[in-house]
Amino acid sequence: MSSNVDLNNRPEYDDVLQAIADYVLDFKIDSHEAWDTARNCLMDTLGCGLLALRFPECTKHLGPIVEGTVVPNGARVPGTQLRLDPVKAAWDIGAIVRWLDYNDTWLAAEWGHPSDNLGGILAVADHLSQVRVSQGEAPLTMDAVLEAMIKAHEIQGVLALENSFNRVGLDHVVLVKVASTAVVAKLMGANREQLLSALSHAWVDGQALRTYRHAPNAGSRKSWAAGDATSRAVRLVDIALRGEMGIPGALTAPQWGFYDVLFSKTNKDQQVKPEADRSFKFQREYGSYVMEQILFKISFPAEFHAQTAAEAAVTLHPKVKNRIDEIDRIVITTHESAIRIISKVGPLANAADRDHCLQYMTAVPLLFGNLVAEQYEDDFHAAHPTIDVLRDKMEIVEDTRYSADYHAPDKRSIANAIQVFFKDGSSTDQVAVEYPIGHRRRRAEGIPLLEQKFRANLATRFPASRTAEIFDLCKDADRLKKTPVHRFMDLMVI
Numbered sequence: 001m002s003s004n005v006d007l008n009n010r011p012e013y014d015d016v017l018q019a020i021a022d023y024v025l026d027f028k029i030d031s032h033e034a035w036d037t038a039r040n041c042l043m044d045t046l047g048c049g050l051l052a053l054r055f056p057e058c059t060k061h062l063g064p065i066v067e068g069t070v071v072p073n074g075a076r077v078p079g080t081q082l083r084l085d086p087v088k089a090a091w092d093i094g095a096i097v098r099w100l101d102y103n104d105t106w107l108a109a110e111w112g113h114p115s116d117n118l119g120g121i122l123a124v125a126d127h128l129s130q131v132r133v134s135q136g137e138a139p140l141t142m143d144a145v146l147e148a149m150i151k152a153h154e155i156q157g158v159l160a161l162e163n164s165f166n167r168v169g170l171d172h173v174v175l176v177k178v179a180s181t182a183v184v185a186k187l188m189g190a191n192r193e194q195l196l197s198a199l200s201h202a203w204v205d206g207q208a209l210r211t212y213r214h215a216p217n218a219g220s221r222k223s224w225a226a227g228d229a230t231s232r233a234v235r236l237v238d239i240a241l242r243g244e245m246g247i248p249g250a251l252t253a254p255q256w257g258f259y260d261v262l263f264s265k266t267n268k269d270q271q272v273k274p275e276a277d278r279s280f281k282f283q284r285e286y287g288s289y290v291m292e293q294i295l296f297k298i299s300f301p302a303e304f305h306a307q308t309a310a311e312a313a314v315t316l317h318p319k320v321k322n323r324i325d326e327i328d329r330i331v332i333t334t335h336e337s338a339i340r341i342i343s344k345v346g347p348l349a350n351a352a353d354r355d356h357c358l359q360y361m362t363a364v365p366l367l368f369g370n371l372v373a374e375q376y377e378d379d380f381h382a383a384h385p386t387i388d389v390l391r392d393k394m395e396i397v398e399d400t401r402y403s404a405d406y407h408a409p410d411k412r413s414i415a416n417a418i419q420v421f422f423k424d425g426s427s428t429d430q431v432a433v434e435y436p437i438g439h440r441r442r443r444a445e446g447i448p449l450l451e452q453k454f455r456a457n458l459a460t461r462f463p464a465s466r467t468a469e470i471f472d473l474c475k476d477a478d479r480l481k482k483t484p485v486h487r488f489m490d491l492m493v494i
Contacts, residue, residue, distance in 0.1 A: 013196045013248045016280055017203075020155055021195045023286040024182045029150055034288035036477065038146040041104055041153075043474045044296055044450055045115040046492070047457030048103040049096035050079045051373070054460060057351075058099040061224060062092045073130035075123040078492035079461040086123045090180075090234045094119025094227025100373045101223070101355050104438075105295045105304035106153075107337070107406065107414060110160035112172035114290065116226035117152035120180040120234045121145055122489075124187050129485035139484035140187075146481065148183040150291045155179040157290030162281035166341070168263055171208040173229035178202045180233030188237055197246030198237045203258050204250045205232065215344045218353040252279070283409070293412065296438030298449050300371045305338035306361040308433035309416035313365035315431045316418060320366055324386060326422045330394045332362060333417040333430070335402040343396045351376035362418060363390040405434070414439070451475075461494055 012018075029035065052058045062077060064084055074083030077092045084092065094116055097103050103115045122145065129140040156179040165174055181202040185195040208229070212221040240246070251258045259278040300310045309332060320327065334343075342358040354360045354376040365371045367386060374380060381387065402415040417432035437446045454474070458467040470491050473480055480488075 011249045011252075013200065013246065014251045016251055017196055017199045019286070020178075020182050020199060021192055023155070024151055024186050024195065025192060027151070027286065029147060029288050031288040031292060034150050034291045035146060037291050037294060038149045038153075039474065039477055039480060040296070040447060040450055041115055041149060041291070041294065042118070042146065043454040043471075045097050045103050045118050046078055047454040048098075048100060049093060050461045051102065051457045052096040052099035053079045055099065055373070057220060058096060058223070061095055064088060073127055073134060075126040076489045076493055078122075078489070079494060081494060084123075086120075086127045087231050087234045087238070089123035089127070090120040091224075091227045091231035092119075093122055094176075094230040095224040096227075098226045099223045100301045101303055102297050102301040102373070105297060106157045106160055106290060107295065107304060107412065108157070108161045109164040109407075110166060110172050110175065111304075111337070111341075112156055112160055112175055113226065114153040114156045114176075114179070114294065115149070116173070116176045117156065117180045117183065117230055118149060119227055119230035120184045121148045121152065121187070121230075122485075124184050124234060125485040126489045128187060129489075133484075133486065139486060141481065142483045142485055142488055143481035144187065145485060148187060150288055151286075152179040152183045153290040153294060154286050154288060155182055157293075158282065158284060158286055159280065161283040165263075166210055168265060169209055169211075170262060171210045171213065171225060173225045174207045176226050176229040177205065177233050177236075180230040181236055184234055185237045185240065188241060190237065190241060193246075194240045196248075197244060198233075198240035200246040200248065200250040201236045201239065201244075202233060204247050205236065207262060213356060214341065215346070215353075218356050219350060220352045222352055222356070293440050295412075295414070295436065295440075296446060296450055297436075298438045298446050298453060299436070300361070300365075301355065301373045301376075302361045302371055303342050303356050304436070305335070305342055305414060306358050306416070307436040307438070308414055309334065309338075309358060309362045309418060310365050310371045311433045311436065312416055312418040312431040313362045314369055314371075315433075316420060316428055317366055317369040319428050320420050321369070323422060324367065324390075326424065327390065327393060327420055328423045329421045330362070330366075330390065331397060331419045331421070331430075332358065332394055333397045333399050333402070333419075333432070334358065335406045335415060336398055337403070337406060338416070339396060339398055345391070348381070350378070354381065357391075358396070359391040359394045360387065362394065363387045366390060366418075366420075402434075412439075466491065 071085045075086050075089035125145050133139050156175040181198050185198045211217045342356050348354045405411045405413040413434045415434040419430040421427040435441050
């Protein structure tokens, strides 16, 4: 056979795609912990979105592409009066959820925020529930939303366990796009072939670069990138449901597939990976592990690798607040992932830059005893030059045990320790926090605080009676599961 031709035998769908499709279509979730954690995740995620509506840089993005567009059975955006087509509604919900960097987190070889998928899930579920009722059918109920959340968490999280997209320069929202595509396809009634087609398009779609998360280009795109990804998932499912053919070898096609094009090099030394190392690695099969293990951001709207640093800084605040001018140096002992993505020096250009700076997120609670979203804004930063004075005095040190425990399946710690040294030779004790309050190991301590956070966030948009009504419904697991999605969303309209 001539070497100048390609062998055109169309393959079966890649095994990775088939495993995702079979999981979404067939797996039954019997973990009470997963269902209960999903309910808490729903509360926390919605609350984060409501809080973001206080920030004009976020709300400027919301609404229809064409002003005045009327959408029959349009999906609602929580905390607003918007009714949008499901694609744009997914964009808007995803953007408000992610804007303040306050929703749940998954840390492994790849990082990410699996509740970002709620944008597509909730927009599609609200629209479908309304359509069903308009056609005389039974509405979609909230148990379908919770199930989709558990499965989206699992897909995104399991893919992230052993596969580092950031090391080849890709942003983790590729996994939001893939996970949202899978679960939204099921919600929209896709059969196996349609689901596989949609998934294949998610992998061959253009993938976002991480440059907007890192110095010197960190900026606000990181706050809407996940909304863009979950929205794109809804669009791709719509395309597949219209009968569009899939790309079976989306991952494995020699030269043209995802592995060879986008997963074949490291961004560190640009050495081509051996072909055997390009395919995804899997630590476990899909189940409900990720939702059970998910990390909640309860105390601080901060990039998760800095959560324990902020907590340690709050602990140290009473011991340093009256000695700020006497500080000689501050030693932050941390793990490799924190050093790689959020340790930075030099000017910080915007709020998105500051909430991805380990030094900034440590300096503010050392000075003020807390860290809230408003403290990332330009006017706050400009009014408090001492923040940058403290940043310049910080030394970042890796503890290899912290780095190892970060990846250990039975630990998944996110450890940081802080010690402050003064000019007279004295120092504070080193304050170490290995597990943030949102960690599974601190669930008993964390969930009451998560509920308080949700109540407070509800109160930023709704009167007391509506706040209580929503909170009581979300606390009642059985009643929540049986609630029609469109009725739940009725409560979210201002």
